[in-house]
Amino acid sequence: MVIKEEILHSVGASIKHYRTSEFIFQEGDLPNYYYQIIKGDVKLNNYNEDGKEFIQNILSEGQSCGESLLFIEKPYPMNAEVLKPCTIFKLHKDTFFQLLNSSSKLCLKISNFLAQRLYYKFIMMQNISNQNPAVRLTGLMxxxxxxxxxxxxxxxxxxxxRQQMASLTGLCVETTIRIIKVMERNKVVRIKNRKILY
DNA sequence: TCATTAAAGTTAT
DNA sequence: ATAACTTTAATGA
Structure with missing residues (x-):
């Protein structure tokens, strides 16, 4: 959990509900709010010119989304799309910054969360720049x-x-499926009614 | 070798 | 029902 619920309540954060495939924000929007997921899953993604999706990240309970953009005067470079029905704290950025000003502990919490996201980016960038699709997938797993x-x-x-794994690694679904099958043959993974055990 | 296209079966909404 | 996901196979860069 990035920020405690009591604190968010006490500064008057509103609670919003989102349905599957709804956008919390979209590429190009100006960031005005801090969002923290109480329940549900959200993906941060981009669609390229051909409509192919790249998933930047998948976020869930307790995590915030798009907070990094609040620190810079730039529009969102990605969409936040709901994967599973969400309940989300929504806090105006002014209140968010007042909150940070009042607590160095909170600043550390946010820094820690940002660092974790950055770490994921490092790992995945390393993976994705690797040409070998098996390496990309095992890296993700x-x-x-x-x-x-x-x-x-x-x-x-x-x-x-498998679709999501493909979108997270920049592979196509078919390749992902094929590689996973090879991994199953090589005893790297097991497949139990379509779910991958690793 | 992997992406793309097509086609068909399966699962989720 | 209809869309989304999974799988296989053929073809091309």
């Missing part, structure tokens, strides 16, 4: 699995569709 303590083989169920 390693990152996701790193948040659970159980390191045993097949102990982690990838919470993504």
């Amino acid at each position: 390693d990152y996701l699995k790193s948040f659970q303590n159980d390191e045993r083989l097949y102990s982690f169920m990838i919470p993504l569709t």
Whole structure:
């Protein structure tokens, strides 16, 4: 959790509900609010000229989205699209900055969260610049699995569709499926009713 | 080798 | 029902 719910309540953050595939904000919009997810999943993405999607990130409960843009006077370079129905705290940026001014502890919290997002970007950029699609996919899976303590083989169920994995790694779905099949043959993953165990 | 296209089956809304 | 996802196969860069 980035900012405690009590604090957000106390400064008058509103609570908004979003349905699946709704946009919280879109590329080009000017950032005016701090958003923190209470429940649900959000993806940050871009669509290229041919309509192909690239997912920058998937965020869930307790995380904030698009907060980095509040610190610079620039429009959003990505969309925030709802994956699973969301309940979200919405706080005007002025109040958000007042809050930061009042608490160095909160500043650290935000810095920590930003650093985590940056870390993910580093890892994924490293992966994606690798030409080998198997490396890209294992890189993604390693990152996701790193948040659970159980390191045993097949102990982690990838919470993504193959479509999403493809969009996160810049591969096409078919390639993703093919590579995952090879991994299954090589005992790198197991597949249990279409879910990938890693 | 991987992306793209097409086609068909499966699952989710 | 209809859209979204999964899978296989053929073809081309």
